[in-house]
Amino acid sequence: xxxxxxxxxxxxxxxxxxxxxxxxxxxxxxxxxxxxxxxxxxxxxxxxxxxxxxxxxxxxxxxxxxxxxxxxxxxxxxxxxxxxxxxxxxxxxxxxxxxxxxxxxxxxxxxxxxxxxxxxxxxxxxxxxxxxxxxxxxxxxxxxxxxxxxxxxxxxxxxxxxxxxxxxxxxxxxxxxxxxxxxxxxxxxxxxxxxxxxxxxxxxxxxxxxxxxxxxxxxxxxxxxxxxxxxxxxxxxxxxxxxxxxxxxxxxxxxxxxxxxxxxxxxxxxxxxxxxxxxxxxxxxxxxxxxxxxxxxxxxxxxxxxxxxxxxxxxxxxxxxxxxxxxxxxxxxxxxxxxxxxxxxxxxxxxxxxxxxxxxxxxxxxxxxxxxxxxxxxxxxxxxxxxxxxxxxxxxxxxxxxxxxxxxxxxxxxxxxxxxxxxxxxxxxxxxxxxxxxxxxxxxxxxxxxxxxxxxxxxxxxxxxxxxxxxxxxxxxxxxxxxxxxxxxxxxxxxxxxxxxxxxxxxxxxxxxxxxxxxxxxxxxxxxxxxxxxxxxxxxxxxxxxxxxxxxxxxxxxxxxxxxxxxxxxxxxxxxxxxxxxxxxxxxxxxxxxxxxxxxxxx
Amino acid sequence: xxxxxxxxxxxxxxxxxxxxxxxxxxxxxxxxxxxxxxxxxxxxxxxxxxxxxxxxxxxxxxxxxxxxxxxxxxxxxxxxxxxxxxxxxxxxxxxxxxxxxxxxxxxxxxxxxxxxxxxxxxxxxxxxxxxxxxxxxxxxxxxxxxxxxxxxxxxxxxxxxxxxxxxxxxxxxxxxxxxxxxxxxxxxxxxxxxxxxxxxxxxxxxxxxxxxxxxxxxxxxxxxxxxxxxxxxxxxxxxxxxxxxxxxxxxxxxxxxxxxxxxxxxxxxxxxxxxxxxxxxxxxxxxxxx
Numbered sequence: 001x002x003x004x005x006x007x008x009x010x011x012x013x014x015x016x017x018x019x020x021x022x023x024x025x026x027x028x029x030x031x032x033x034x035x036x037x038x039x040x041x042x043x044x045x046x047x048x049x050x051x052x053x054x055x056x057x058x059x060x061x062x063x064x065x066x067x068x069x070x071x072x073x074x075x076x077x078x079x080x081x082x083x084x085x086x087x088x089x090x091x092x093x094x095x096x097x098x099x100x101x102x103x104x105x106x107x108x109x110x111x112x113x114x115x116x117x118x119x120x121x122x123x124x125x126x127x128x129x130x131x132x133x134x135x136x137x138x139x140x141x142x143x144x145x146x147x148x149x150x151x152x153x154x155x156x157x158x159x160x161x162x163x164x165x166x167x168x169x170x171x172x173x174x175x176x177x178x179x180x181x182x183x184x185x186x187x188x189x190x191x192x193x194x195x196x197x198x199x200x201x202x203x204x205x206x207x208x209x210x211x212x213x214x215x216x217x218x219x220x221x222x223x224x225x226x227x228x229x230x231x232x233x234x235x236x237x238x239x240x241x242x243x244x245x246x247x248x249x250x251x252x253x254x255x256x257x258x259x260x261x262x263x264x265x266x267x268x269x270x271x272x273x274x275x276x277x278x279x280x281x282x283x284x285x286x287x288x289x290x291x292x293x294x295x296x297x298x299x300x301x302x303x304x305x306x307x308x309x310x311x312x313x314x315x316x317x318x319x320x321x322x323x324x325x326x327x328x329x330x331x332x333x334x335x336x337x338x339x340x341x342x343x344x345x346x347x348x349x350x351x352x353x354x355x356x357x358x359x360x361x362x363x364x365x366x367x368x369x370x371x372x373x374x375x376x377x378x379x380x381x382x383x384x385x386x387x388x389x390x391x392x393x394x395x396x397x398x399x400x401x402x403x404x405x406x407x408x409x410x411x412x413x414x415x416x417x418x419x420x421x422x423x424x425x426x427x428x429x430x431x432x433x434x435x436x437x438x439x440x441x442x443x444x445x446x447x448x449x450x451x452x453x454x455x456x457x458x459x460x461x462x463x464x465x466x467x468x469x470x471x472x473x474x475x476x477x478x479x480x481x482x483x484x485x486x487x488x489x490x491x492x493x494x495x496x497x498x499x500x501x502x503x504x505x506x507x508x509x510x511x512x513x514x515x516x517x518x519x520x521x522x523x524x525x526x527x528x529x530x531x532x533x534x535x536x537x538x539x540x541x542x543x544x545x546x547x548x549x550x551x552x553x554x555x556x557x558x559x560x561x562x563x564x565x566x567x568x569x570x571x572x573x574x575x576x577x578x579x580x581x582x583x584x585x586x587x588x589x590x591x592x593x594x595x596x597x598x599x600x601x602x603x
Numbered sequence: 604x605x606x607x608x609x610x611x612x613x614x615x616x617x618x619x620x621x622x623x624x625x626x627x628x629x630x631x632x633x634x635x636x637x638x639x640x641x642x643x644x645x646x647x648x649x650x651x652x653x654x655x656x657x658x659x660x661x662x663x664x665x666x667x668x669x670x671x672x673x674x675x676x677x678x679x680x681x682x683x684x685x686x687x688x689x690x691x692x693x694x695x696x697x698x699x700x701x702x703x704x705x706x707x708x709x710x711x712x713x714x715x716x717x718x719x720x721x722x723x724x725x726x727x728x729x730x731x732x733x734x735x736x737x738x739x740x741x742x743x744x745x746x747x748x749x750x751x752x753x754x755x756x757x758x759x760x761x762x763x764x765x766x767x768x769x770x771x772x773x774x775x776x777x778x779x780x781x782x783x784x785x786x787x788x789x790x791x792x793x794x795x796x797x798x799x800x801x802x803x804x805x806x807x808x809x810x811x812x813x814x815x816x817x818x819x820x821x822x823x824x825x826x827x828x829x830x831x832x833x834x835x836x837x838x839x840x841x842x843x844x845x846x847x848x849x850x851x852x853x854x855x856x857x858x859x860x861x862x863x864x865x866x867x868x869x870x871x872x873x874x875x876x877x878x879x880x881x882x883x884x885x886x887x888x889x890x891x892x893x
Contacts (some may be wrong), residue, residue: 047828119610119839175839245620321873371716388706391702391705392699392702392703393696393699393700393703399698400631402693402695402696402699405695406695406752409743409746409747409752410746413747413884413888413893414885414888417707417881417884420740420743421740421877421881424735424736424739424740425736425873427735427736427739428731428735428736429729429732431705431706431731431732431735432728432729432731432732434707434712435705435706435728435731436713436725436728437763438706438708438710439709439710439712439713439714439724440713441843442669442710442713442714442806443667443712443713443714443716444667444669444714444716445716446667446716460718483691509746509750509751509752509753509771510693510695510696510753511692511693511696511753512693512696513687513692513693513696517683517696520679520680520683521703523682524675524676524679524680525672525675525676525679527675527679528671528672528673528674528675528676528679529672531671531675532668532671532672532675535663535671535811536663536665537664537665537671537810537811537812538664538665539664539665539666539667540664540665540666541669542666542715542716542717542718542719542720542806542807543717543719543801543806543807544717544718545719545801553716566718568716568717568718568721571725571728576866
């Protein structure tokens with residue numbers, strides 16, 4: 001029910017004009033009150049869990065906030081709510097993918113609680129925070145008052161914290177607190193940004209700040225907002241909370257990674273991007289995004305746990321979007337928007353699929369997922385298409401990456417070259433980690449064994465099929481998506497950069513033939529299937545450099561006729577890419593880059 | 604009008620369909636030259652075609668139900684990538700399309716549960732990791748000079764690319780070695796069997812599926828060589844001579860170097876390739892060309 005209402009209302013807004021509203025003072029007071037309640041709760045959490053970081057960071061924002069309010073600086077902000085085309089795009093993502101994840105969660109949480117053997121259901125609490133998160137995200141993308149933006153930002157922090165610790169294990173508790181303190185760093189940056197806004201432009205209305213004279217003080221303010229965005233979007237050096245978040249039930253990950261939470265950071269950077277065009281600050285933001293993209297793609301190769309790969313992939317793609325937003329040309333802005341849209345559509349599918357598999361196999365290790373295509377054909381096929389959709393043509397995600405490459409390439413030479421170098425390495429590593437996982441899933445047993453048919457609850461099927469359907473339709477009709485969702489956003493501050501002549505998409509420096517590629521993508525495998533039927537062939541056991549034993553072809557005779565079995569295992573290169581080391585390197589470089597960003601903002 | 608129709612549609616289609624023929628002949632040349640370098644006589648020039656036809660007519664044996672579909676998709680998408688080049692389309696889209704073809708090959712080799720094939724598939728992935736970034740960087744430098752990723756525009760560019768991008772061409776030769784699965788970068792499979800690898804990605808293919816892989820491989824080699832041709836776009840005959848020269852260099856290298864491990868492969872293609880391309884770009888920038 002909620003799903004339909006939210007989805008319909010966001011589509012309704014699509015065809016509306018810019019929508020402005022200032023709620024009565026009572027609402028403002030209510031938000032103020034709730035904000036301090038929220039901070040009070042964080043403080044309580046900090047004290048109860050004896051976490052000095054949480055305590056300190058909460059106090060660091062509560063006191064300045066109180067002073068800010070006492071002076072009455074935030075009172076004359078008008079308008080409080082502004083809905084423009086960027087908000088609408090975000091709204092569509094949140095309100096279509098979000099509710100589908102919630103539908104999926106109805107089935108998942110039932111199974112999950114059966115697994116845990118809970119006597120009393122805790123689902124009420126779970127869905128409360130899931131829906132609250134959707135609500136807060138909606139609020140976040142329409143707030144023009146930085147104060148309101150900050151409030152909704154903190155509500156998403158709260159929901160995230162509560163959802164990660166939902167299972168109440170020790171690990172969940174620890175990871176939730178990590179997510180909390182990292183998000184609170186963002187909160188502190190936000191409060192500081194409010195002060196900057198007040199002193200530099202005498203306003204905390206986003207639309208005023210964006211058009212104000214860009215003094216270096218104001219640039220620092222935008223730098224602070226970018227810092228807050230990095231915490232939410234899990235860029236280096238704040239990447240680890242999103243990895244920790246995978247201890248939560250899978251729908252939480254699906255929601256955080258696809259349509260909510262992490263998108264908030266990208267949204268904020270997209271929001272401030274027009275105001276920092278051509279500054280070194282913007283370039284520094286791009287560099288952090290590019291660095292994150294490259295390093296997480298390498299880290300994803302080393303992951304043995306399904307959700308670990310997905311998490312690194314999310315962080316990397318967010319990095320790519322931030323890279324594009326930072327390059328800050330009309331084309332790169334369009335690339336960021338396209339990636340944002342298609343990433344949420346694809347990542348949702350993968351997390352939901354991974355959750356189903358995990359509940360069936362009781363394992364998150366992808367080595368245990370060998371030959372899943374034979375065991376869970378429906379779920380696996382959906383995931384396979386989702387994976388192909390992440391990195392191969394003709395899907396929308398790859399189109400976004402292609403636009404991004406064109407955009408980076410067409411930025412000024414010597415600034416663009418380091419960025420594109422990071423990008424092409426990341427891009428190739430992305431191909432590697434998806435393709436190896438994809439291949440591993442398709443291993444089929446040589447002799448068909450009888451296995452139980454795959455039974456899926458209706459909400460599972462509904463949510464997976466709908467999301468996959470939307471992804472494919474949007475990818476085929478990408479011209480429609482670009483003309484109706486992306487270009488209207490560009491027109492305001494950048495001017496249209498993408499055109500859709502004939503059968504493809506044009507960036508001015510290249511053409512992506514969407515329709516012919518899709519036609520080939522469908523026709524080629526169909527001919528392949530026909531050919532396979534025609535030529536056929538008997539299935540034989542593999543070559544093992546020794547006599548095969550048995551019909552399954554899983555063992556062979558070796559020295560002195562002894563029987564020897566073999567296994568195949570994934571490639572993780574974790575002797576080369578040692579996760580701890582690489583991640584520590586990433587955090588260190590990330591911290592330096594953030595420092596560099598502020599230095600560049602000042603000068 | 605009529606002439607346009609021939610140049611814009613009929614010719615590219617014919618060229619695309621001709622790619623396997625050209626590729627097969629190149630493979631024949633390869634075997635002949637290699638044999639001469641090793642003081643052998645070598646097979647006839649059209650031996651690769653005899654081989655392919657023989658393979659096609661063998662008793663069909665497959666390793667899994669998906670295998671033939673994926674093998675054909677590899678061929679089909681390789682042809683698609685080549686077709687995009689002949690229709691003078693976007694260079695980056697061509698790379699992504701070859702990645703699609705590669706993924707089909709890799710999936711086909713991973714999905715037949717066989718240790719050698721699996722090992723080959725993993726190494727094929729590493730080969731993609733080794734050459735794809737270099738190839739994209741090379742295209743980037745072409746873009747910086749010509750102002751477009753469209754082959755159409757690159758062909759229309761007046762000055763031969765070789766004059767402005769000599770180092771990039773050398774980097775492309777590295778890519779060509781990996782794509783042709785030639786020593787020292789033949790880690791995933793090669794023309795002849797290696798002890799620890801058997802035939803790598805190709806191990807579990809036989810008969811008609813193997814024939815399709817061979818054809819796909821020919822098309823891909825022709826694709827990279829055609830890209831080398833672009834380096835003398837004003838006169839494509841000189842361009843073709845250039846690509847044949849590159850082809851010959853690859854054969855010389857193949858016969859003079861032992862194969863490396865995948866680590867050294869990535870170190871070499873990235874290290875040497877990136878440095879060459881970056882030096883070229885920075886040089887052009889200092890000279891004020893871009």
